[in-house]
Amino acid sequence: MKRVSVDAVSAYFGAHKAVEDVSMVIEPARVTALIGPSGCGKSTLIRTINRLHEVVPGARIEGTVHLDEIDIYGESIDPVLVRRQIGMVFQRPNPFPTMSIYDNVASGLRLNRVKNKDTLDSAVERSLKLAGLWDEVSSRLNNPGGGLSGGQQQRLCIARAIAVEPAVLLMDEPCSALDPISTLKIEDLIHELKERYTIVIVTHNMQQAARVSDVTAFFTIAGAGEPGRLIEMDETSKIFTNPGDERTEAYVTGRFG
Amino acid sequence: MPKGKAKEVARAETSSLALQLSKKRRITGDAIFANLNRASGIAVIALLIAMIWFVLSEATPSLRHYGIFSFFHTRWAPSEASLASSSPNPYGIVQFIYGTAIVSIIAMVISVPVGVGVALFISEVCPKKLKKTLTTLTELLAAVPSVVYGFWGIAVLVPALRPAAGFMENTLAKIPGVGGFFEGPFFGFSILAASVVLSIMVLPTVIAISREVFSTVPRDHREAAIALGGTRWEVIRTAVLPYSRSGVVGASFLGLGRALGETIAVTMVIGNSVLGISWSILGQGATLASVIANEFTEANQPFHIESLFVAGFALMILTLVVNVIARVIVARMGAATGRAS
Ligand SMILES: Nc1ncnc2c1ncn2[C@@H]1O[C@H](COP(=O)(O)OP(=O)(O)OP(=O)(O)O)[C@@H](O)[C@H]1O
Ligand SMILES: [Mg+2]
Numbered sequence: 001m002k003r004v005s006v007d008a009v010s011a012y013f014g015a016h017k018a019v020e021d022v023s024m025v026i027e028p029a030r031v032t033a034l035i036g037p038s039g040c041g042k043s044t045l046i047r048t049i050n051r052l053h054e055v056v057p058g059a060r061i062e063g064t065v066h067l068d069e070i071d072i073y074g075e076s077i078d079p080v081l082v083r084r085q086i087g088m089v090f091q092r093p094n095p096f097p098t099m100s101i102y103d104n105v106a107s108g109l110r111l112n113r114v115k116n117k118d119t120l121d122s123a124v125e126r127s128l129k130l131a132g133l134w135d136e137v138s139s140r141l142n143n144p145g146g147g148l149s150g151g152q153q154q155r156l157c158i159a160r161a162i163a164v165e166p167a168v169l170l171m172d173e174p175c176s177a178l179d180p181i182s183t184l185k186i187e188d189l190i191h192e193l194k195e196r197y198t199i200v201i202v203t204h205n206m207q208q209a210a211r212v213s214d215v216t217a218f219f220t221i222a223g224a225g226e227p228g229r230l231i232e233m234d235e236t237s238k239i240f241t242n243p244g245d246e247r248t249e250a251y252v253t254g255r256f257g
Numbered sequence: 258m259p260k261g262k263a264k265e266v267a268r269a270e271t272s273s274l275a276l277q278l279s280k281k282r283r284i285t286g287d288a289i290f291a292n293l294n295r296a297s298g299i300a301v302i303a304l305l306i307a308m309i310w311f312v313l314s315e316a317t318p319s320l321r322h323y324g325i326f327s328f329f330h331t332r333w334a335p336s337e338a339s340l341a342s343s344s345p346n347p348y349g350i351v352q353f354i355y356g357t358a359i360v361s362i363i364a365m366v367i368s369v370p371v372g373v374g375v376a377l378f379i380s381e382v383c384p385k386k387l388k389k390t391l392t393t394l395t396e397l398l399a400a401v402p403s404v405v406y407g408f409w410g411i412a413v414l415v416p417a418l419r420p421a422a423g424f425m426e427n428t429l430a431k432i433p434g435v436g437g438f439f440e441g442p443f444f445g446f447s448i449l450a451a452s453v454v455l456s457i458m459v460l461p462t463v464i465a466i467s468r469e470v471f472s473t474v475p476r477d478h479r480e481a482a483i484a485l486g487g488t489r490w491e492v493i494r495t496a497v498l499p500y501s502r503s504g505v506v507g508a509s510f511l512g513l514g515r516a517l518g519e520t521i522a523v524t525m526v527i528g529n530s531v532l533g534i535s536w537s538i539l540g541q542g543a544t545l546a547s548v549i550a551n552e553f554t555e556a557n558q559p560f561h562i563e564s565l566f567v568a569g570f571a572l573m574i575l576t577l578v579v580n581v582i583a584r585v586i587v588a589r590m591g592a593a594t595g596r597a598s
Contacts, residue, residue, distance in 0.1 A: 055483055057385070084486030094477035098499040107495055108485040160485070 001028040001198055002068045002085075002167040004049055009063035010227070011044045011053055018044045020227035021063075024217055026168075028198040031190060033209040033236065035202075036219035036251070041228030042202045043091075045219070046170050049200065050086040051079040067167065084112060087161030087197075091173040093153035095160070097146030101128075101137050104145040104156055108164040123163050130192065131159035132185050151182030158189065162197070169193065171201040175208065187212050206252055210240050218248045312570045319348070319563030328567055331355075333531040333548065335558040348564035350571055352534045356448065356542040357575065360523065361516040363452035363538065364459060369509045371456075372463030379464070380471040381493055392468070399461035407525030410454040415445040415526065422449065422539050443539040446528035452538070454522050459512035466511060470504030471497055503590035510583030517576050520546040545572040 004026040011019040019041035026032045034042045047053040048061050051072060065072050072082045087108075095104045105124045106114075114120060124141070128134040133155040137148070145156055154174060161169060171190075175183040190199060190212045203209050209216055217233035232245050243249045320328075323346040330349035337347040379391050422443035429439035443449075474497050482496040498505075528541025529551050535542050543551070545568045556562045 050484060052480065052484055055480070080486050080488050082486075083484055088484040090477065090480065090484075092477055094475075094481040096478060096481065096495060096499060098502070099495075107482075111485055111487055111491055111495075157481070160481075164485070 001196065003028050003066075004168055004198060004200070005066040006045070006049070007064045007066065009045070009048055009061055009065065011041065011048055011061045012059065013044075013056065014058040016225075017227040019048075020229050022219075022230045023063075024230060024233050026198060026200055027215070029195060030214040031194050031199045031201060031212055032215045032217065033201050033203055033213035034217050034219065035204070035206070035209050036228070036231075037221065038204075039228070040219040040221045042219055043172050044228070046088075046172055046200060046202055049168070049170060050083050050088055052083070052088065054079070084108075084164060085166055086168045086170060087164065087166035089154070089157050089161050089169070089171040089174045091176055093150055093157050093177065095145035095148070095153050095156050097144060099145055100142045101145050101148070101156060102141040105159045105163050108160055112164060124159075127159040127163040128156075130162060130189065131155040132189055133159060151178045151185070154178055154182065155186065155189075158186070162193065166197065168198040168200070171199065173202050173204060176204065183208070206240075206254075210236060216240070218243070218245075218251060220247055220251070309570075309573060312566055312573060316563055316566035316570050319560040319567055322560055323348070328564075331534050333543075335552070335556070335561045335564075338558045338560055340559045348560065348567065350545070350564075350568050352531070353543055353545040353548050353568055354571060354575070355534050356527070357517060357544040357546070357572070359538070360448060360452050360455060360527070360542075360544055361513055363449070364455035364516045365509060365513055367453065367456035368460045368463050368512060369505075372460050372508075372512070373467050373505055375460075376464045376467035376471060377493060377497075380468050381497065382489065395461050395464045398457070399465070403458070403519065403521040404525075406454050406458055407522040410450055410522060410526040414453055415447075415450050418447075418450055418453070419443070419445070422447075425539060437536050438538055440537040441539055444528070444541065446526055446541055447539050448527060448535065448542045449538045451523045451527035451542075451544075454526055455516050455519055458519060458522060459516050462515055463508050463512045466508035467501070467505055470501045470508065473504070474500045503587050506590060507583065507587045510579065510586070513579055514576060514583075517579060518546055518572065520550045523547050524550045545569070545575070 006022055006024045006026070009019065009022045010017060022045055034046065036042055044053060049065055053059050053061060061073070067082070067085065071077070072079075096107065099107065102124055105127050106120050109120060109123055114123075125134065125138075128137065133152060136152060137143075137156075145153065148156060154177065158171075158174070175186055178186070187208065190201065193199060194214075201209075201212065213236045215233065216236040216239040218231045218239065219228050220231055221228050231247055232239070232243065234244065239248060240252055243252065322343050324343075327344070327346035328348060328350050330346075331352040332347070332349045333352065334347040375391075375395065379388055379395075383391065422441070425439040426441040426443065430436045430441070432439075478496040478500060479492060482492040485495075487495055523544055524547040527543060527547055529543050529547060530541035531543050531548060549565050549569055549572075552561070553565055556565060
């Protein structure tokens with residue numbers, strides 16, 4: 001479990017500045033929710049934390065991100081190894097479709113050179129149980145991951161992300177493609193995972209942010225073509241009942257965005 | 258408004274709504290398209306059947322005279338043919354079938370890994386600027402006429418293969434079991450030379466289709482592998498290749514389809530030995546296509562032309578079979594991975 005410190009980060013796609021000057025500290029063992037209107041740069045910001053932003057051609061950032069005291073954008077740092085410390089769950093479920101359920105969950109471990117069958121077996125079982133998927137798939141671990149329902153696929157992706165026991169878990173709208181029941185299952189899961197991981201979740205669903213997070217950060221954009229900015233970040237209860245900025249209040253009460 | 262008129266208006270409205278929703282509206286457009294589709298489908302099949310029919314009917318006199326099964330041996334000696342006698346059949350074609358198969362197989366063994374590798378390099382690794390140049394270059398490779406490859410084979414490849422052939426004779430030929438495939442002597446024109454020329458000729462097909470296939474891998478899958486901490490190669494292995502498997506197999510078979518029928522360049526370098534099978538790839542041989550190209554214009558022996566048509570018929574069947582197998586494999590893989598392709 002590690003603390004993530006984002007310091008004066010601006011993120012660009014070519015000449016377009018998508019996020020401007022964001023500084024925030026994400027505490028371990030807490031769930032931090034990122035909320036804000038569409039296009040305000042939530043996904044872009046979360047992707048700077050595992051250095052996924054830079055794989056988009058022409059994309060770059062200014063500022064720094066620290067994982068505890070390590071500058072992950074430092075000269076000597078290998079982005080591949082950074083990503084092995086930081087798991088990510090995407091908006092759309094993206095299991096490897098031809099790989100079996102077992103291999104999907106084991107894929108991260110295999111990338112980390114884990115070869116021992118017993119270690120893999122127990123990690124797969126533990127991760128699938130944590131993700132609440134074990135009962136549904138334990139009898140067909142060798143079937144392809146692409147054959148599951150959307151909600152099951154997303155829980156498979158969560159299992160895949162947590163199988164490597166990352167220090168930080170990033171979730172970009174993990175429930176937006178799911179039905180209410182799958183959504184509740186994943187929210188329960190987030191509660192359980194909180195004790196072990198630093199969790200950052202992007203969500204458009206205010207109730208979800210209120211239900212699952214301890215801290216909420218509100219982002220917005222001034223207008224089309226403008227970069228997204230962090231408006232305020234505070235205890236979730238405070239953001240939803242007594243926010244410091246009127247833009248936040250307008251957004252969380254549904255009068256904006 | 259009088260009662261009667263209101264009713265009429267109402268009826269007119271419903272009828273126009275009925276018209277809007279009527280099946281006919283959609284059907285006219287759809288029907289034209291469906292019929293066009295069907296017509297062109299039928300035309301293609303008819304054309305194929307006509308071709309097979311033509312080749313078969315040209316081959317019939319020879320098939321009648323000698324009997325179908327008498328063609329299954331490995332000696333082709335037109336000068337021994339006579340109108341009077343039908344036995345033994347001097348027109349054996351098995352060595353050509355073998356030649357076609359071995360040349361195509363070796364060509365694929367070389368060009369599939371190289372082609373997939375080049376396609377991976379172009380689509381996954383190389384910088385954007387180089388990408389365009391490389392793509393154009395591989396496309397130009399496809400535009401070079403077959404006969405030029407043949408010349409290149411004679412002038413450049415055959416001399417260049419000498420040291421490789423020497424190596425095979427001295428080392429590989431001593432391996433028990435498979436040594437026979439690498440025995441000398443090597444005269445330059447050979448099955449090996451034909452295979453290498455062919456592998457270069459099918460390379461553009463394999464590269465172009467593989468590249469196309471790799472570009473269809475969804476960004477989601479790539480990013481999933483990157484986010485798990487995959488290196489470039491690991492991303493290729495976990496996200497790109499599995500997703501592309503059926504497409505790459507399809508690309509290989511399309512290349513094979515081209516290899517089976519390729520004629521001029523092969524004829525120029527394979528040595529055109531028609532009197533038997535050379536098991537060694539350093540030896541000379543002939544393919545179904547090369548013997549036809551080589552002898553068609555001067556076929557003056559009894560049943561000579563007709564027997565060349567027998568070879569042509571065998572080539573058609575072989576090509577058809579390979580295409581059907583390819584389709585079955587690709588369809589199976591597509592079904593297994595849950596996507597059509
Ligand atoms: N691959 C890309 N190339 C260019 N611009 C991009 C790319 N991805 C995002 N952007 C731009 O960056 C800005 C922020 O986008 P981002 O996806 O981070 O927003 P978001 O807050 O996650 O929105 P949403 O809630 O809709 O997911 C937008 O203006 C978007 O157009
Ligand atoms: Mg987003």
